[in-house]
Amino acid sequence: MQRNELERYARQIVLKEIGGAGQQALGQARVLIVGAGGLGGPAGLYLAAAGIGHMGIIDEDVVALSNLHRQIQFRTKDIDTVKTEAMTSALAAINPHVKIREYRHIIDADNARDIIEDYDVVLDGTDNFEARFLVNAVCLETNTPLVTGALGRFEGQLSVFKMDNKSACYRCFVPQKPPDAETCAAVGVVGALAGIIGAMMAMETIKIITGAGKPLYGKLFLYDGLNGEARTINLPRDPNCPACGIPKIK
8 A cells, every 4th residue: 555545544544443454455345336326426435535446337327417416426517428437537536546447338137247246345326126126136146245225305225235145135125116116306305315325335335345343234224314313124034035035845
């Protein structure tokens, strides 16, 4: 680690739960962000600042004016720019030591495994249940820890899945697409909420990589921004889960 890097990360290295070994682990880690939006953006900003060595960003969309109130990785000048390109520029401006790979396309059944198996942790901030189910399935296959977040109105949620085939996966929590699934475009969302949940996704990722504290494995964190309340509940493994359910003995 170079001297300027020691100074950059000094406030993290001094933490006994991270220290020099933890900072080196962050520098060697490979983190994939699926969705360069309201959650992936703030998560990526903090992970780049923390010194993650390699990051991948998947998104096929371009920056729109309506994104800017919550997707703080973008600026007005970025409108109509491919999101991965604009976000890569923002992260590089924060920390030029981070190596970033862009995936300017959707994640699908043809490419998901080839992409995910190259990373140590996956963050999913998409608003598409088909994509979430696919990412969950591949993370199960590759035993890749998965950090997921979701937003709506004034409420956010966060979960972390170990993907060890012993504890819950995302589909133990959401087995099928909810028939009344809502989007931020339809119901709205306060911008600061994305920063809160996105930053927490970064925190959980840092804990996973460094071994600091207890990641929210198999738990659901619920945040009510309107009333300033939060709670955490357990997510047990579902033996009938369509993704990780225990096979029945015939």
